[in-house]
Amino acid sequence: MNLKLKIWRQKDARDQGRMVDYNISDVSPDMSFLEMLDVLNEDLNNKGEDPVAFDHDCREGICGMCSLYINGEAHGPDRGVTTCQLHMRKFKDGDTIYIEPFRAKAFPVIKDLVVDRTSFDRIQQAGGFISVNTSGNTQDANAIPIKKHNADLSFDAATCIGCGACVASCKNASAMLFVSAKVSQFALLPQGRVEATERVLNMVKKMDEEGFGACTNTGACEVECPKGISLENIARMNREYLVASMK
Amino acid sequence: MAKSALLKSSLAKKYWMALTGLFLCLFLVGHLLGNLQLLASGDEAALHFNEYAFFMTTNPGVKILSYVTYFSILFHAIDGIVLTIQNRKARPKGYVKNNAAANTIWASRNMAVLGTLILVFIVTHMVNFWSRMHFDENIPLQTVSIDAGDGIQQEFYITTDGSYVPKKQVEDGTLEIRNRTDFYDARAGVKYKEGYKDLYKITVDFFKNPDYGLIATILYALAMLVLAFHLYHGFGSAFQSMGLNNPSYNGLIKNFGKAFAIVVPLMFALIPLYIHFIL
Ligand code: HEM
Ligand code: SF4
Ligand code: FES
Numbered sequence: 001m002n003l004k005l006k007i008w009r010q011k012d013a014r015d016q017g018r019m020v021d022y023n024i025s026d027v028s029p030d031m032s033f034l035e036m037l038d039v040l041n042e043d044l045n046n047k048g049e050d051p052v053a054f055d056h057d058c059r060e061g062i063c064g065m066c067s068l069y070i071n072g073e074a075h076g077p078d079r080g081v082t083t084c085q086l087h088m089r090k091f092k093d094g095d096t097i098y099i100e101p102f103r104a105k106a107f108p109v110i111k112d113l114v115v116d117r118t119s120f121d122r123i124q125q126a127g128g129f130i131s132v133n134t135s136g137n138t139q140d141a142n143a144i145p146i147k148k149h150n151a152d153l154s155f156d157a158a159t160c161i162g163c164g165a166c167v168a169s170c171k172n173a174s175a176m177l178f179v180s181a182k183v184s185q186f187a188l189l190p191q192g193r194v195e196a197t198e199r200v201l202n203m204v205k206k207m208d209e210e211g212f213g214a215c216t217n218t219g220a221c222e223v224e225c226p227k228g229i230s231l232e233n234i235a236r237m238n239r240e241y242l243v244a245s246m247k
Numbered sequence: 248m249a250k251s252a253l254l255k256s257s258l259a260k261k262y263w264m265a266l267t268g269l270f271l272c273l274f275l276v277g278h279l280l281g282n283l284q285l286l287a288s289g290d291e292a293a294l295h296f297n298e299y300a301f302f303m304t305t306n307p308g309v310k311i312l313s314y315v316t317y318f319s320i321l322f323h324a325i326d327g328i329v330l331t332i333q334n335r336k337a338r339p340k341g342y343v344k345n346n347a348a349a350n351t352i353w354a355s356r357n358m359a360v361l362g363t364l365i366l367v368f369i370v371t372h373m374v375n376f377w378s379r380m381h382f383d384e385n386i387p388l389q390t391v392s393i394d395a396g397d398g399i400q401q402e403f404y405i406t407t408d409g410s411y412v413p414k415k416q417v418e419d420g421t422l423e424i425r426n427r428t429d430f431y432d433a434r435a436g437v438k439y440k441e442g443y444k445d446l447y448k449i450t451v452d453f454f455k456n457p458d459y460g461l462i463a464t465i466l467y468a469l470a471m472l473v474l475a476f477h478l479y480h481g482f483g484s485a486f487q488s489m490g491l492n493n494p495s496y497n498g499l500i501k502n503f504g505k506a507f508a509i510v511v512p513l514m515f516a517l518i519p520l521y522i523h524f525i526l
Contacts, residue, residue: 077346236492242262
């Protein structure tokens with residue numbers, strides 16, 4: 001199929017940036033979205049033009065590196081998939097496709113479609129871990145009994161790949177879904193309870209400092225999240241934070 | 248750290264938003280139950296309504312509640328606007344193409360606009376009624392026509408202790424109205440009895456006014472539509488902000504919230520519509 005692409009091009013962080021039109025032909029419906037962009041870049045390379053910069057790594061939906069705001073939605077129109085797992089069969093011959101970087105003050109554009117998501121890393125460093133000694137005296141994981149229900153919820157929360165689609169989709173560029181998933185995966189397990197109070201206080205503090213917005217509970221994040229992270233996590237973090245800040 | 252966390256963080260701002268918002272929902276129920284009395288007509292109904300209004304403005308318990316309400320509206324509005332400004336700043340550059348309808352309902356994206364319109368309505372509404380009740384020097388006092396047994400209808404003021412003062416006595420100067428509602432013996436200069444502010448009449452006259460009654464009725468009904476949208480998202484959202492989200496009762500909150508958002512504003516809107524078009 002033949003497509004018309006409107007792609008955000010921006011030389012570097014300081015460049016103003018603009019949408020540029022490209023035509024691409026003979027796109028196979030079996031291609032992934034990133035493969036389609038590879039073909040475009042091949043073309044641009046051959047013409048001696050600067051290829052479009054975009055993030056990617058695993059290309060199997062598990063690393064969280066790929067991003068892109070496609071036709072007004074993070075990771076495109078499909079549900080429960082990352083951009084690398086989005087297939088061109090979701091589009092029709094002759095379609096115009098808008099491709100933009102994730103937009104947030106805390107995700108500044110580095111080049112074209114690549115944004116800096118290290119603000120997520122800094123939130124993680126503020127408390128998204130448990131302090132256990134792993135040098136040779138690790139406890140047997142099964143020694144601590146955990147309710148199946150909680151183990152499942154914790155595991156679900158832990159499937160967050162930190163892609164930032166939640167931030168990109170939110171009208172407030174809020175990181176609540178991401179941060180709440182990271183808070184929840186520990187809060188639900190006894191191993192995580194030890195540092196639960198400081199964890200939620202510190203991670204929320206960092207989240208605010210990084211310039212993410214607050215939550216209006218619109219639910220856009222849950223719809224666009226490729227991993228189906230639930231809004232229940234946000235409510236859990238709201239509870240955790242309320243209790244922690246009264247201690 | 249913990250203390251400032253409960254005042255300044257983005258989460259804390261939302262706790263206050265939710266608490267004040269839910270308190271205002273309770274206020275709406277109380278206000279509605281009182282106002283529905285306006286749907287009954289006649290002297291009896293007017294008296295009931297005016298007695299109720301008298302109780303609401305003099306009872307100390309209700310006074311406290313009314314101050315909590317004023318505070319909640321102010322705090323909710325200011326907090327809401329502060330949040331909205333901060334949230335805008337979190338995305339300095341927007342998307343060229345954004346398909347927000349794919350993942351959110353319209354009301355949830357427009358809470359600030361809806362809220363600001365509600366604020367404009369609240370101020371207008373207070374100028375229309377609240378300020379007259381509190382400050383109007385020539386506020387009408389409730390009267391009834393009674394046949395005193397001689398076959399002639401006479402106008403009487405009803406007083407708060409349940410007795411009647413002939414209107415004639417005020418007209419001929421035997422009694423004077425002072426402090427807006429008090430009947431004074433003109434010669435002795437002592438307070439005799441107290442009348443009821445006729446808020447029923449003020450309300451009916453307002454919506455039946457030949458000049459602006461129709462436009463006021465339409466604007467009041469539209470304001471209730473705005474409130475409905477605000478609550479359609481807001482009611483359920485407040486529970487989520489407070490951390491109350493549990494699959495076993497989420498459906499209940501959601502459905503109750505949607506019903507609340509439709510029924511309460513609709514009943515409010517019926518009052519001016521009824522007065523203007525039917526009464
Ligand atoms: C009777 C009047 C009102 C009621 C019952 C009401 C109720 C609510 C409720 C229940 C919420 C949800 C809170 C949450 O998400 O946690 C809310 C949100 C909101 N309200 Fe109101 N509200 C009223 C008036 C106003 C006014 C006058 C404003 C003025 C600006 C306003 C602005 C907002 C905003 C901006 C939000 C969303 C905040 C956010 O970003 O999450 N509301 N309201
Ligand atoms: S919560 Fe979902 S959308 Fe947000 S970072 Fe994690 S995986 Fe991505
Ligand atoms: S490239 Fe790893 S998730 Fe898409």
